[in-house]
Amino acid sequence: MLINKQLIGEVDGKSVYEYTLKNGNGIEISCLNYGCAITKMITPDNKGNYENIVLGFQDLAAYQDNPIYAGVVVGRIAGRIQDAQFTLDGKTYTLASNDGQNHLHGGLRGFHKVVWDVKTLDTEQEVVIEFSYTSLDGEEGYPGTLATKVTYTLNDQNEFMIHYYGQTDQETLFNPTNHTYFNLSGNVKQDISQHSLKINSSQFLELTQELMPTGKFIDVKDTVFDFRNGRKIKEGIDSSDSQNIIAGRGYDHPFVLDSHYNQEIVLHDEKSGRNLVVESDAVGVVLYTGNQIPTNLDIHGVKSRPYLGLCLETQGLPDSIHHPNFPSCILKKDQKFSTMTKYTFSVG
Numbered sequence: 001m002l003i004n005k006q007l008i009g010e011v012d013g014k015s016v017y018e019y020t021l022k023n024g025n026g027i028e029i030s031c032l033n034y035g036c037a038i039t040k041m042i043t044p045d046n047k048g049n050y051e052n053i054v055l056g057f058q059d060l061a062a063y064q065d066n067p068i069y070a071g072v073v074v075g076r077i078a079g080r081i082q083d084a085q086f087t088l089d090g091k092t093y094t095l096a097s098n099d100g101q102n103h104l105h106g107g108l109r110g111f112h113k114v115v116w117d118v119k120t121l122d123t124e125q126e127v128v129i130e131f132s133y134t135s136l137d138g139e140e141g142y143p144g145t146l147a148t149k150v151t152y153t154l155n156d157q158n159e160f161m162i163h164y165y166g167q168t169d170q171e172t173l174f175n176p177t178n179h180t181y182f183n184l185s186g187n188v189k190q191d192i193s194q195h196s197l198k199i200n201s202s203q204f205l206e207l208t209q210e211l212m213p214t215g216k217f218i219d220v221k222d223t224v225f226d227f228r229n230g231r232k233i234k235e236g237i238d239s240s241d242s243q244n245i246i247a248g249r250g251y252d253h254p255f256v257l258d259s260h261y262n263q264e265i266v267l268h269d270e271k272s273g274r275n276l277v278v279e280s281d282a283v284g285v286v287l288y289t290g291n292q293i294p295t296n297l298d299i300h301g302v303k304s305r306p307y308l309g310l311c312l313e314t315q316g317l318p319d320s321i322h323h324p325n326f327p328s329c330i331l332k333k334d335q336k337f338s339t340m341t342k343y344t345f346s347v348g
């Protein structure tokens with residue numbers, strides 16, 4: 001097991017490195033200490049070709065722009081907060097309105113545009129990179145000084161784990177995720193419309209035109225949101241269901257996970273034979289099929305376009321602070337936050 005490190009630039013007077021974790025089977029995962037951005041995941045297809053299966057950019061400047069949040073850890077709160085405002089303990093907090101009148105993915109800099117501290121651990125069994133960042137009281141409008149850690153671990157069982165930790169000195173909100181776009185075709189040869197996806201979820205959240213949860217859970221039965229036996233992404237792109245239309249033709253929806261750590265999410269690309277299994281203790285997963293990816297970005301030499309990648313954002317339910325019927329994302333003073341998502345790569 002191995003970790004390489006390469007200097008790629010500087011932000012806020014701090015050096016930014018690209019780290020590459022390698023396992024004994026030739027799988028490589030690269031990431032930056034800027035936003036914890038995952039820049040590449042190199043895995044084999046069914047013919048033994050090693051190719052990149054995530055959307056990423058060529059240079060640091062592109063990550064400093066990154067309007068699609070490619071690869072990064074988003075926080076403190078993933079997804080949207082209605083009217084960029086919330087009340088906690090009788091006090092109202094105002095956040096950046098960076099998505100119309102609403103707040104998105106932790107704000108302007110959030111976790112995704114800051115340089116994280118790094119420790120690495122390289123053993124025979126696994127390679128671990130530990131990122132830490134302390135978000136100060138009032139940063140991006142959120143209360144409490146929040147000390148966070150995110151670890152990326154790769155092992156020889158072809159498993160990649162993301163652990164998220166947090167602790168605050170004052171009650172706050174915390175619901176981080178990772179915003180990697182997967183494309184199992186390899187080196188973005190095709191878009192993700194022909195990928196098939198299985199999600200063990202019997203309910204998803206209804207969204208408004210602004211992609212805010214209405215508060216209503218919808219039964220997936222007899223809809224293109226029923227992924228329990230697997231279905232192609234294209235069905236949702238072509239669907240006339242108003243929820244797919246609202247999302248910009250496709251999916252941008254939170255699904256409630258019915259089970260955990262039993263292959264509850266499986267993405268498959270028939271052509272390359274690649275499988276990605278995602279398992280997590282998170283309440284749900286936001287499936288975003290890249291409906292709104294603009295056409296002006298350079299993705300490792302390929303011009304970006306809608307549906308070029310899809311995100312499986314394991315997390316608590318969005319805007320839970322405004323929906324008492326959702327599991328809470330409030331982190332209490334001195335409470336230890338910990339959550340984990342595991343990605344397993346295989347072919348078949």
Ligand code: FUC
Binds near residue numbers: 069079292
């Ligand atoms: C996703 C979506 C959004 C958005 C963004 C880049 O998680 O929920 O609609 O376009 O990320």
